[in-house]
Each structure stands twice: as structure tokens, then as C-alpha cells.
Amino acid sequence: MQYPTPIAKLIESYMRLPGIGAKTAARLAFFTLDMKEADVTDFAKSLISVKRDLHYCSICGNITDEDPCDICKDTTRDRSTILVVEEPKDVMSMEKMREYHGLYHVLNGVLSPMDGTGPDDINIASLIQRLHDEEVTEVIIATNATTEGEATAMYLSRLIKPAGIKVTRLAHGLSVGSDIEYADEVTLLKAVEGRREL
């Protein structure tokens, strides 16, 4: 027997999510069918809103509902330091730690020619622009400890250092090959304290 079209379409949509196969998708689809209409409407609205109402901050590249984002607007933060991360979720991890009070820059990616990502494809130009315009004295590079994360850090260092800005690499405490996202807070704190100059 074929599923009625609306159910089939929903199953197909669920299957696009990571880690969800046909069986789970069917279960979720039938669960959705049993949900209250108001809840389903809320759900649908959040899905659309996450794409429609969320933007990238024009300064730091983080996701935000207002441009510029809260952190970039916050005048109490230390504006002389920029911490560079790969993904918006890395900003979340750092913020949870509450020990870093400077600004951020989100690359939204990492240098990986294999995946078609070169220097022009991630937010590097906007970072260099910020360094021209703002009074930044230190850039902390907190890309992941993968070969791609390292390559990105080395590349940024080559671009930034000639301008006389201190470049440090957040690495100590993070085990090799690991992602910031999975690091616990103590590890991250140690990593910030033990950053090394590039």
C-alpha cells in the first residue's frame, strides 16, 4: 500500500534530517499526524522562522535575529580582542563558559579544497576588514584541531601578523582532532588560558 501523498511528503522531509532513516521518519510522520493542530502550526512556524527571521550578523558572521548581533552591539565587551571560530555553535560553547569577554568572528566554514572551500568562500575578507576599521590588538584563532582547522589558523596568521596584530591559537587542552563543540567547559577554559602565539 502507498502512503497518502501528504504523509509520504512529510516522511520524505523528515528523512532529510541527519541520522533519520525511513523507519524513524515514518514513525515521526504518524506522530505528527496525532499531534494537536496548534502544536503542529507552532512547529511549522518555527521551521520557517529559523530560515526567514535569522540572519548572519554583517559584522561578525554569527547567526542573529537582529543585525548587528547582541555581542557586536554590546559596548561593555572588550573590543580589542576577536576570537575566531568555525561555526555559530562554537560561539555558544564559548559564551556558556562566561570567561571570555571580547568579540567574535564566525568564519562559517573551514578551508577545505576537497569540499570546494577556499579562502574566498568563508568569512575571511570581512575579518580583515574589521581589523582595518577597529582597534583590535589580539586575534585568538579557535578553529578546531583538525588538519583543516590548523590550515585555516596558519593561513589567517599569515594574513594578520604583518599588520602587527598579535595572533594566538587556542589549542592547549583540546585534544588533537577534536571539535570545540564537544569540549567541556573546564577544557575550554584551560584552552583559552593556554593559547599560544602563532
Added chain:
Amino acid sequence: MKLKNIHLENYRNYETIQLAFPNSLNIFLGENAQGKTNLLESIYVLAMTRSHRTNNEKEFIRWGAEFARVEGEIEKKERIFPLEMAISSKGKKTKINHIEQRKLSDYVGALNIVLFAPEDLSLVKGSPQGRRKFLDMELGQVNPHYLYQLSQYQSVLKQRNHYLKRIYETKKTDQNFLDVLSEQLVESASHVLFLRYQFLLKLEQHAQKVHQKISHGKERLTLSYQPSLPIAQETTKEEIKAIFLEVLKKNQAREIAKQTTFVGPHRDDLFFLVNEKNVQTFGSQGQQRTTVLSVKLAEIELMKEEIGEYPILLLDDVLSELDDDRQMHLLETIEGKVQTFLTTTSLEHIENKMKSTPDIFYVTNGQIERKSESV
């Protein structure tokens, strides 16, 4: 080191089997295509997470099944602990003592193994690629740091080649980025090369002794690493980096045109010399066989030296490939000290050569029957 038992689920033609190996010598006996090599391969896979026979690891999964799993208990340095390696369409999962190991270099090395299969007889005669694989597998087992550096090297090499291709296609070179990739490449290459030289020096010492004995003092075996870079045994890591960078700089235009990295550990080779002559071109078949056997037996001794315990030995159908004299050498070297698993279609070659009593496992179409009887 000992493999106490093994438990297979959906591995090749085995649905589920459990075998215990209290004995030091274990023989898998059966007709062709019954699953003898499959069984041996499963032990190899438990140790290395990959096979010597295939690069397509999905082949391990029994036809029609969703996953394959190999579990085994290891006795090492007076500790007993389980290893587990499972594979499904989602990928591989490896566990030591029930704890998942995400990195290959954290898992490989827990169970140390030397395999001698018919394919190995072509080590000397075959392709440079086969000899590089031999180096990588053997060195990786005794040195997790090597595996780590090798995988760094391979992933940077891939990135660099992709970037060369992109430069070629867009006709635009970001020299800073290319330099970063080159710098990363030479960094891991310097470790890989340094460790290969160190390893070969030790392997040669052991192999020389064995070879001399087998050839009744007539032959002297030497191993000669053939680097694609102008380096030698004595070159330091710092020097390797400088030399490699220089070569990359010199080759840049041509590498962009060809969209590939010309030189490095991925292009190197290894020569086996007997009395100063390359066995690959000048050796007789017998000399080639002796060379391979010497190198394999040397691996056993080298592992003992590096790890402090003898590895496990897997012999796939090779006894019948060796003449009586070489068989005796092999059996003499291993008896009593190295736990051995061997496959054969008949006991003919083994009869009268063993001092101890082996455990015999009759393999018939994915089913196993164990008999402990004297040969």
C-alpha cells in the same frame, strides 16, 4: 599475547560462531571456499580494522545482513580484555574494553598481529604500492604515532592536490594558502619518513639474522628505502622539511599543470637486496620466497622487541607454498612462543613437523567443528 576466544556475527559466510583458543597452535582445516580465510581475516580485522584482501569493507557483512561484528578477548601483559569491531552501512565502530575508540590510532595496536598470506609472496615482486602498504600496516601496529602522522599526511596531500586542481581551473594562485598546505604536508612527511627509516633499520637487523640462517650463511639481506626526495637515513626531520619545501617550490608550476603532488612518502619504494643485488629483478623465486619469509619472521621478533610480547601469527595457506627447509624454519621459530592460526586444505605438510599437539577446527561452509586430536 594471546587471543583467548572469538565471537563472529554476520561475518562473511558465518552467521554466528564462538570459538575458544586455549591452545598455542590452531589449525583451520577444510576444503576450498568453506570459510578458512574468512575466519583468519576476521582475526586480522579485529586487530587492524581493515583487511589484507580488500579495500571494500562492506564485503565483511554477510550477504543480506545489516552489520558484521567481531569480538575477541585478548590476553596481553597479564591483562585480559575484550576488543570489538563492528561494521554497518553507517561505518565502523571499535571498542577496547567496551569503550569506544574514535581514532584508528587509539585502537590499532591493542592486538598485535603478523599475517603471512599468499599475497605476501608478491611483496618483493609486486608494486611499490604494495610495499608501502606493508610498511604502513606493520609500522602502524607498533607505533600509533606513525598512524596518526600518516593519516595527517594523507589528508593534507588530498587537500593540496584538490587545491592544485582548483588553481589550474581558476588560473588564480593564493600563494599564502598553497604555502600553508605545503608547510602542513612537509611537517607530517618529516615524521613519516623519519619513522620509516628508524623502523627499517630495526627490521633489517632481525631479517638479516633470519635470512642468513635460512640461506645457510650464503646470503646477506639488506633493506634499502628508496625515497622520492633527495634524503637518506641520516637526514634529520628539520632537514627533511627544508628539502621537501625546496622541492615543492621548484616543482610548483609543473605540479599545478599536472594537478598533483609529485614527490613525498606516497611515492617512495623499498628494495630488498641479497648480496647487494635487487631481489626483485635478479633474485630467483627461491630467493624471493626466502626474503619474504625472513622479513615476516623478523616482524615477529621486532614486535616482541617493541611491545615486550610476541604478536599473534596468522598463516593463510602458506606452508604449502614453502619447501620443507623453509617450513622447518618457520615452525621452529614460532613453536612454543607464538600463538599461531593457520589454514590449510590438508594436514599433509604439517604432519611430523610439529612437536606440540594442535587444536584442529574443521571448517565446512560457515560451520565449525572442533577436534583436539594428535596429528
